[in-house]
Amino acid sequence: MHDQAQNFARWRTYRDSVRQLSLRNEHELEDLGIARGEIRDLARRSTYGMRG
Template identity: 45%
Template sequence: MFGIARKYSNWVQYRRTVDELSRLSQRELSDLGIGRGDIKTVARRASI
């Protein structure tokens, strides 16, 4: 049961991170050292 809740929580965090980073401009992403193609990877790392 807790494993499912943890996976769901991680997924919600992943989606939230992807959504927030996707809203940033290319300049803002560049200032953070992130390329648009790196958003999913960064979000995956942030949600673990």
């Protein structure tokens, strides 16, 4: 049960990160050094510590 709760919390963190970054305009993303196409990968690496 603990693993399920932890997995769900991680998924929510990933989802929230994608949502927050997706709301940014191109200029804001550029200031952060992020291309729109990198958002999901960046959120995945940040949340789960995975590459690609």
